[in-house]
Amino acid sequence: MAAAAAEQLRESFSTGRTRPAAWREAQLRGVLRMATEMETEICDALHADLAKPRTESYVQEISQVKSSCKFALKNLKKWMKPQKVSAGVLTFPSTARIAAEPLGVVLVISAWNYPFLLSVDPVIGAIAAGNAVVLKPSEIAPATSALLADLLPRFVDGSCIKVAEGGVPETTALLEQKWGKIFYTGNGKVGRIVLSLAAKHLTPVVLELGGKCPVVVDSNVDAHVAAKRIAVGKWGCNNGQACVAPDFIITTNSFAPKLVESLEKVLLKFYGKDPLQSPDLSQIVNSNHFNRLSRLMDEEMVSDKVVFGGQRDELQLKISPTLLLDVPLDSAIMKEEIFGPLLPIITVDKIHESFALINSMTKPLAAYLFTKDSTLQDQFENGISAGATIINDTSIHLTNLHLPFGGVGESGMGAYHGTFSFEAFSHKKAILARCFIGETKARYPPYTPEKLKIVKGVLKGNLLAMIQAISGCPRGA
Amino acid sequence: MAVAELGETVSELRQAYESGRTRSLAWRQAQLRGLLRLLKEQQETAFEALHEDLGKHRAEAYRDEVGLLMKSANVALRQLGKWMTPEKVWVPLVAFPATGQIVPEPLGVILIFACWNVPLGLSLEPLIGAIAAGNAVALKPSELSPCTAKFLAENVGKYMDAAAVKVVQGGPEVGEQLMEHRWDKVLFTGSPRVGRAVMAAASKHLTPVALELGGKCPCIFDMMSSARELQIAVNRIVGAKWSCCAGQACLAIDYLLVEERYLPVLLKVLKSTMKRFFSDADAMARIVNARHFQRLSNLLKDKEVAPSILHGGSMDAENLYIEPTILLNPPLDSAIMTEEIFGPLLPIITLKKIEDSIAFVRTMPKPLALYAFTGDAKLRRRIVEETSSGSVTFNDAVVQYAIDALPFGGVGQSGSGQYHGKYSFEMFSHKKAVMKRGYLIELTLRYPPWNERKIALMRHLYRFDYFGFVLCFLGLRR
Numbered sequence: 017m018a019a020a021a022a023e024q025l026r027e028s029f030s031t032g033r034t035r036p037a038a039w040r041e042a043q044l045r046g047v048l049r050m051a052t053e054m055e056t057e058i059c060d061a062l063h064a065d066l067a068k069p070r071t072e073s074y075v076q077e078i079s080q081v082k083s084s085c086k087f088a089l090k091n092l093k094k095w096m097k098p099q100k101v102s103a104g105v106l107t108f109p110s111t112a113r114i115a116a117e118p119l120g121v122v123l124v125i126s127a128w129n130y131p132f133l134l135s136v137d138p139v140i141g142a143i144a145a146g147n148a149v150v151l152k153p154s155e156i157a158p159a160t161s162a163l164l165a166d167l168l169p170r171f172v173d174g175s176c177i178k179v180a181e182g183g184v185p186e187t188t189a190l191l192e193q194k195w196g197k198i199f200y201t202g203n204g205k206v207g208r209i210v211l212s213l214a215a216k217h218l219t220p221v222v223l224e225l226g227g228k229c230p231v232v233v234d235s236n237v238d239a240h241v242a243a244k245r246i247a248v249g250k251w252g253c254n255n256g257q258a259c260v261a262p263d264f265i266i267t268t269n270s271f272a273p274k275l276v277e278s279l280e281k282v283l284l285k286f287y288g289k290d291p292l293q294s295p296d297l298s299q300i301v302n303s304n305h306f307n308r309l310s311r312l313m314d315e316e317m318v319s320d321k322v323v324f325g326g327q328r329d330e331l332q333l334k335i336s337p338t339l340l341l342d343v344p345l346d347s348a349i350m351k352e353e354i355f356g357p358l359l360p361i362i363t364v365d366k367i368h369e370s371f372a373l374i375n376s377m378t379k380p381l382a383a384y385l386f387t388k389d390s391t392l393q394d395q396f397e398n399g400i401s402a403g404a405t406i407i408n409d410t411s412i413h414l415t416n417l418h419l420p421f422g423g424v425g426e427s428g429m430g431a432y433h434g435t436f437s438f439e440a441f442s443h444k445k446a447i448l449a450r451c452f453i454g455e456t457k458a459r460y461p462p463y464t465p466e467k468l469k470i471v472k473g474v475l476k477g478n479l480l481a482m483i484q485a486i487s488g489c490p491r492g493a
Numbered sequence: 494m495a496v497a498e499l500g501e502t503v504s505e506l507r508q509a510y511e512s513g514r515t516r517s518l519a520w521r522q523a524q525l526r527g528l529l530r531l532l533k534e535q536q537e538t539a540f541e542a543l544h545e546d547l548g549k550h551r552a553e554a555y556r557d558e559v560g561l562l563m564k565s566a567n568v569a570l571r572q573l574g575k576w577m578t579p580e581k582v583w584v585p586l587v588a589f590p591a592t593g594q595i596v597p598e599p600l601g602v603i604l605i606f607a608c609w610n611v612p613l614g615l616s617l618e619p620l621i622g623a624i625a626a627g628n629a630v631a632l633k634p635s636e637l638s639p640c641t642a643k644f645l646a647e648n649v650g651k652y653m654d655a656a657a658v659k660v661v662q663g664g665p666e667v668g669e670q671l672m673e674h675r676w677d678k679v680l681f682t683g684s685p686r687v688g689r690a691v692m693a694a695a696s697k698h699l700t701p702v703a704l705e706l707g708g709k710c711p712c713i714f715d716m717m718s719s720a721r722e723l724q725i726a727v728n729r730i731v732g733a734k735w736s737c738c739a740g741q742a743c744l745a746i747d748y749l750l751v752e753e754r755y756l757p758v759l760l761k762v763l764k765s766t767m768k769r770f771f772s773d774a775d776a777m778a779r780i781v782n783a784r785h786f787q788r789l790s791n792l793l794k795d796k797e798v799a800p801s802i803l804h805g806g807s808m809d810a811e812n813l814y815i816e817p818t819i820l821l822n823p824p825l826d827s828a829i830m831t832e833e834i835f836g837p838l839l840p841i842i843t844l845k846k847i848e849d850s851i852a853f854v855r856t857m858p859k860p861l862a863l864y865a866f867t868g869d870a871k872l873r874r875r876i877v878e879e880t881s882s883g884s885v886t887f888n889d890a891v892v893q894y895a896i897d898a899l900p901f902g903g904v905g906q907s908g909s910g911q912y913h914g915k916y917s918f919e920m921f922s923h924k925k926a927v928m929k930r931g932y933l934i935e936l937t938l939r940y941p942p943w944n945e946r947k948i949a950l951m952r953h954l955y956r957f958d959y960f961g962f963v964l965c966f967l968g969l970r971r
Contacts, residue, residue, distance in 0.1 A: 030855075035878070071943035071951075079955045101898035106564075107889070112899055117881055119904070196905070208696050215692035218685060218704065220909035225699075241932055248940050286941040296941040388932075397927060398516075401598055404926035412928065416593055418582035419926035424600070425677065429701040431924065444911065446884035446899035447877060448892070452722045460732050461776035462769075463552035471552065475560035 119196030141437025222430030227380035234387035249410025379425035454486035601677035622917025703910025715867035733890030859905035
């Protein structure tokens with residue numbers, strides 16, 4: 017079935033129908049209409065899968081998809097226009113340009129935590145670049161997967177854009193086909209499998225993975241504002257189940273009590289006295305992850321470090337925002353990506369010690385720093401490698417379509433959003449056009465010292481040598 | 494090199510990178526200047542090594558390797574400051590006050606595998622990019638060009654920072670052992686078969702790879718409008734096939750497509766030009782080794798193919814020399830038409846109409862380069878729009894390699910990733926998104942508990958409808 021779908025799309029692509037701007041614009045408008053007209057249905061599916069509050073569904077998924085469509089529609093003609101570049105003097109006279117072309121038929125594999133956004137956003141890039149696409153939504157968010165399978169064909173060209181549902185066997189079957197590119201969002205373990213299967217066909221990939229996104233909080237900031245921005249980036253993003261959600265905090269011994277107090281106040285305000293009952297808190301996606309998070313909390317050296325929260329409701333699959341103070345660095349909660357509502361706070365004597373700790377871990381998708389000290393900001397920017405570094409806020413860079421969104425090292429390879437989405441699914445073809453006005457005999461054998469002299473001169477940018485070259489010197493050769 | 498020694502080399506490189514010294518502009522410039530000095534002072538030795546390995550004439554060695562490298566190093570030196578400068582990006586008013594930037598940073602420790610046919614160029618051109626981007630680098634030249642490998646091993650450490658730029662010699666086993674380690678990026682130039690193995694090995698560590706592979710680069714040859722143009726075109730074709738390491742080049746013309754009625758004219762000029770260029774056997778490189786000689790010899794000896802030899806065909810196994818050879822319409826399913834030739838054999842395929850070449854090319858895997866000699870603007874447009882290749886060059890061949898502003902790399906089976914000029918810098922960099930906010934303004938509608946009013950406000954904001962936002966905020970609009 018996977019082979020049949022891939023073959024069908026290859027045929028559709030080879031007819032050339034995905035190439036004209038008109039087709040691409042029609043698909044993008046279709047996606048935009050889908051996000052607008054089916055807002056209620058999309059929110060309902062996200063609520064069924066994740067108990068996602070309607071605000072999060074609108075702001076973080078639907079609205080983001082709409083922005084992406086509009087940005088692509090606005091910039092499409094510019095992206096599609098070949099870019100003239102200077103051919104330089106070596107091949108004078110000649111003209112050179114770079115033209116973007118689609119890769120062909122691409123595969124997008126989505127994740128369960130932002131199941132609408134992470135499916136549709138890469139597809140937007142693939143369409144804008146003129147490809148045919150197979151979208152494989154995550155089976156762990158079944159309501160959204162079914163909705164996409166139902167909706168997309170109604171709003172876009174089903175002969176070139178298909179949804180393939182299913183679990184591990186279906187995904188593996190898809191990965192065994194030959195694609196122009198594979199775009200995968202998920203975890204590092206499966207990312208490795210994707211890369212090794214892609215190797216068989218030499219398929220290039222984009223991997224959007226995760227990591228432990230650290231938040232360094234300096235003592236010169238307003239604890240309350242920092243706490244709010246951290247809280248909304250953590251629990252306001254699918255209850256911590258987001259690749260860019262703050263994973264853990266590092267702050268000084270002296271500032272920690274103040275920060276913890278502010279976080280507690282903020283959490284009370286956001287979610288009330290009984291957070292498990294708050295409609296603004298997402299559920300844990302399934303019992304596997306619920307048990308995983310419980311295990312992290314219940315580990316022997318960790319369970320007594322809980323200073324706030326820790327409530328659980330297994331039936332509803334809800335875990336309340338939980339703060340832990342100074343868990344051991346070799347505990348599981350500090351070695352694995354948490355992807356949930358648990359927030360460990362690690363204290364250090366001096367704030368600079370946080371850098372060594374972060375650098376001892378693998379490169380995260382995002383690293384956050386709250387400080388007013390511009391020197392510390394510069395040191396952070398230069399000393400910490402991450403997909404992105406954000407100062408004095410969390411997660412907001414996703415909404416800025418002028419910034420590339422992607423990881424480095426263990427957090428992934430490749431990037432997208434805005435123009436980067438278009439580029440992720442394009443091949444930049446170099447085109448050089450020469451004519452017969454000049455003829456550089458010096459290039460050809462039989463080689464003589466005179467010819468070599470001219471060639472050397474040309475490569476060094478020597479004007480006389482260039483004139484000699486183009487006028488066919490040396491004579492008689 | 495022993496396994497333990499290899500492990501030490503890798504950790505030394507990692508330590509050198511983590512010390513932070515490869516980050517500064519000064520360090521990067523010093524390495525590039527060191528490389529330029531190396532190429533200048535050791536130029537004769539380099540020519541000797543290339544001649545020893547491949548029988549490459551010094552003119553070819555300068556034109557295709559040494560000279561181009563010096564040009565690239567100079568370009569990098571001139572542009573480095575600009576490449577390293579962060580790019581400011583637009584930030585929406587709603588995030589005010591805030592700044593956004595894209596900051597290039599080095600990936601860390603890079604591994605470069607070079608191929609044997611342009612052994613200096615394919616090692617040092619990527620090296621220029623990796624260093625310009627501030628990385629530490631391990632270079633693994635091909636063991637099939639051992640003199641050049643030795644040349645690099647002896648000189649790179651002398652002219653550059655030996656703790657951060659290392660040359661590792663050895664064969665495929667060394668390559669495999671190197672891939673057991675974690676790298677921040679691997680660039681591999683070579684065959685698709687080994688490319689697959691490199692990518693599979695890289696998957697264990699989630700190492701991103703760039704692959705510069707090959708393919709069958711077609712040359713579409715349309716009627717030329719004058720005898721002069723025909724001669725110039727043929728000069729360029731002959732140069733691009735046999736003057737490029739005897740056709741052992743990923744960018745060399747692999748086969749030619751021409752209308753059958755034009756064939757006699759073309760053949761006449763081809764033969765006379767070949768005679769003129771290669772009157773001296775010294776003018777063409779030799780086949781790299783006995784294995785490749787055997788491979789090429791088998792392509793010609795194929796029972797179905799041998800009858801199509803039109804010109805040349807003689808072979809000298811002792812000197813690893815194969816005469817420049819033209820074949821006419823070998824069977825399309827023969828090895829010479831399904832595998833990358835990588836040698837001095839040029840099949841010519843005739844067509845009824847030159848436009849049929851487009852459909853022909855589309856039946857083959859995407860090549861690294863596509864060449865077309867034609868003045869027909871419509872045909873050129875169709876070629877660009879209906880075929881896919883790493884690059885397209887009209888009325889010449891191989892020269893696109895020298896242009897810094899054009900990205901060099903393949904697509905599909907011919908590879909992924911591009912370099913040369915600033916693309917080299919970008920290939921070995923991570924573009925980090927950086928956003929800085931302040932505390933001046935705090936938009937509370939971001940935060941829970943959420944309600945319909947907050948959603949309505951956000952709708953306006955996300956449409957950048959600030960007027961509507963204000964009205965809504967004041968309660969004058971829903």
